[in-house]
Amino acid sequence: MEENKELAPRGTMVLAMVFFGSFILYYFLNWKWLSNLWYVR
Amino acid sequence: MTNAGSEFRTCPTTGLKVHLPAENLIKANAVAAVVFLLVGTVMALLVAFTRWPAVHLLSAEGYYRALTAHGLNMLIFWIIFFEIAVLYFASAILLNSRLAAPKVGWLSFLMMLVGSLMVDLMILQGKADVMMTSYVPMKADPLYYLGVILFAVGALIGVGVFFATLVVAKREKTYEGSLPLVVFGAVAAGIIAVVAIAHGAIIYIPTFLWSLGIIGPIDPAMYRVVWWGLGHTSQQINVTAQIAIWYLLATLTVGASPLNEKVCRSAFVLYILFINLASAHHLLVDPGVSPSWKIWNTSYAMYLAVLASMIHGFTVPASIEVAQRKKGYTKGLFEWLKKAPWGNPGFSALALSIAIFGFIGGITGVTFGTEQINIISHNTLRIPGHFHATVAAGTTLAFMGVTYYVLPLIFRRQVVVPSLAKLQPYFFGIGILLVSIGMTFAGSYGISRRHWDIAFTGAPFQLAIDPTALLMLSVMGIGAILAFTGALMYILITVFTVLIGKRPA
Numbered sequence: 001m002e003e004n005k006e007l008a009p010r011g012t013m014v015l016a017m018v019f020f021g022s023f024i025l026y027y028f029l030n031w032k033w034l035s036n037l038w039y040v041r
Numbered sequence: 042m043t044n045a046g047s048e049f050r051t052c053p054t055t056g057l058k059v060h061l062p063a064e065n066l067i068k069a070n071a072v073a074a075v076v077f078l079l080v081g082t083v084m085a086l087l088v089a090f091t092r093w094p095a096v097h098l099l100s101a102e103g104y105y106r107a108l109t110a111h112g113l114n115m116l117i118f119w120i121i122f123f124e125i126a127v128l129y130f131a132s133a134i135l136l137n138s139r140l141a142a143p144k145v146g147w148l149s150f151l152m153m154l155v156g157s158l159m160v161d162l163m164i165l166q167g168k169a170d171v172m173m174t175s176y177v178p179m180k181a182d183p184l185y186y187l188g189v190i191l192f193a194v195g196a197l198i199g200v201g202v203f204f205a206t207l208v209v210a211k212r213e214k215t216y217e218g219s220l221p222l223v224v225f226g227a228v229a230a231g232i233i234a235v236v237a238i239a240h241g242a243i244i245y246i247p248t249f250l251w252s253l254g255i256i257g258p259i260d261p262a263m264y265r266v267v268w269w270g271l272g273h274t275s276q277q278i279n280v281t282a283q284i285a286i287w288y289l290l291a292t293l294t295v296g297a298s299p300l301n302e303k304v305c306r307s308a309f310v311l312y313i314l315f316i317n318l319a320s321a322h323h324l325l326v327d328p329g330v331s332p333s334w335k336i337w338n339t340s341y342a343m344y345l346a347v348l349a350s351m352i353h354g355f356t357v358p359a360s361i362e363v364a365q366r367k368k369g370y371t372k373g374l375f376e377w378l379k380k381a382p383w384g385n386p387g388f389s390a391l392a393l394s395i396a397i398f399g400f401i402g403g404i405t406g407v408t409f410g411t412e413q414i415n416i417i418s419h420n421t422l423r424i425p426g427h428f429h430a431t432v433a434a435g436t437t438l439a440f441m442g443v444t445y446y447v448l449p450l451i452f453r454r455q456v457v458v459p460s461l462a463k464l465q466p467y468f469f470g471i472g473i474l475l476v477s478i479g480m481t482f483a484g485s486y487g488i489s490r491r492h493w494d495i496a497f498t499g500a501p502f503q504l505a506i507d508p509t510a511l512l513m514l515s516v517m518g519i520g521a522i523l524a525f526t527g528a529l530m531y532i533l534i535t536v537f538t539v540l541i542g543k544r545p546a
Contacts, residue, residue, distance in 0.1 A: 006366060006371045007363050007366045007367060007371075009300075009358075009359035009360075009362040009363055009366075010374055011362050011374040011375045011377060011378060012355065012358045012359040012362045013359075014374055015358065016355055019354075019399060019400060019403075019404075022400060022404055023403075023404045023407070023408075026404050026405070026408055027404075027407075027408050027411075030408050030411075030414045030417070030418075031413075031414065033417060033485070034413060034414055034416070034417055037417060038416075
């Protein structure tokens with residue numbers, strides 16, 4: 001059980017979270033840029 | 042060691058049974074791939090030095106010619122020749138089988154070679170300055186279209202030989218149980234290739250007849266819809282083959298095995314089902330197709346293909362981490378990564394391929410594939426910024442990495458100048474990363490996707506260019522020099538290994 005815990009890919013999980021964070025940031029920035037160009041009244 | 046009285050030899054290192062006719066075909070396709078990579082690489086530098094305003098090297102005519110040649114040699118010839126080699130490797134070598142119909146394989150190779158030479162000749166003679174998309178009503182010489190058709194039919198025949206080899210292997214019981222995951226990935230790439238090439242035939246045959254004056258004009262809107270069934274789907278063959286190679290390289294470099302084969306196989310099936318529909322994202326600002334068609338294909342179907350990429354993007358590094366942890370690298374979160382074999386070009390190419398493909402190519406691709414956001418990114422330099430991260434960094438780096446294993450196994454030569462080979466993926470990977478970042482950010486400032494002169498010199502209006510965009514174009518230019526160096530190192534290493542590399546004892 002202890003050995004299985006040591007083998008769990010925790011580092012990859014952290015990298016995956018960094019990936020999702022980067023994606024959210026870039027996606028948000030693009031909507032922000034779009035909103036600056038395309039006014040909705 | 043050649044087995045007496047048979048067409049097989051046994052590799053002394055891997056123990057794999059190598060079918061000699063298959064080996065010869067793999068060699069021919071791999072050598073052709075590297076030659077076309079060289080042509081595409083030279084064109085890449087010319088294109089980059091023209092887009093970089095500080096240099097602005099070529100005339101407008103020369104630029105569009107070089108851009109056409111760059112696109113076709115890199116995205117089609119280099120990659121598809123290599124993929125055919127991968128398909129033969131995945132079927133005949135990994136399944137310990139004989140290759141079905143080697144003579145048909147040679148026919149396929151000759152058709153692809155003649156077709157690609159015709160295309161290049163037409164482009165270099167200035168008879169096909171139509172860029173890779175060759176959107177009608179721009180018209181190229183009929184021999185250009187005939188060359189593309191010959192190449193595509195040749196590739197289709199090659200894919201047919203691959204499927205026939207799978208049948209032979211199954212019938213002759215050369216393997217037990219299900220197909221190995223890498224071969225399963227190659228099957229997915231093969232199926233997607235059939236879909237892509239069918240689209241190519243549907244659009245290029247009438248376009249060829251139109252260029253001869255036999256039939257009337259081609260409807261441009263219809264052309265664009267069908268062409269992207271080829272143009273984008275062919276890039277998905279790359280992604281699928283690249284991911285099959287990721288699994289192979291993870292096994293070869295650190296001894297990793299997939300965490301959950303069923304999940305990985307399901308992800309390949311998602312590619313087969315949905316990735317072709319994602320081609321619609323090229324037409325998100327096209328007035329010829331309806332919003333519901335665009336939204337269904339990109340905001341629903343495309344995300345299922347993206348899900349597949351995210352599954353692979355997680356399972357490959359996770360399997361590497363587990364393999365490293367099993368070796369005792371269990372300290373903290375990242376000891377497994379620190380102690381990874383970074384000096385092995387197979388591993389560094391794999392790691393850079395995953396990181397750049399996922400973080401840059403994946404994130405930008407999903408964002409630009411959103412209909413509303415596409416309106417601000419379409420036809421800007423952000424688009425080549427995205428696909429240089431996916432195809433140039435993701436696919437090409439994976440193919441480069443696996444070459445360092447193919448050279449000893451198939452060509453039976455030890456890699457020359459290993460110290461240079463160690464550095465090669467870093468030069469190419471970091472270079473392409475800079476190219477991609479430079480293009481993406483310059484595009485965010487409105488720099489156009491393909492135009493020869495970003496300043497629109499002589500136009501009746503004055504265009505204000507933000508200095509940051511110029512800085513980013515310089516980043517792109519510096520990246521292009523680094524990537525060119527990395528690609529040249531790869532070409533020289535492979536050529537000299539094949540010509541003068543030591544034969545293993």
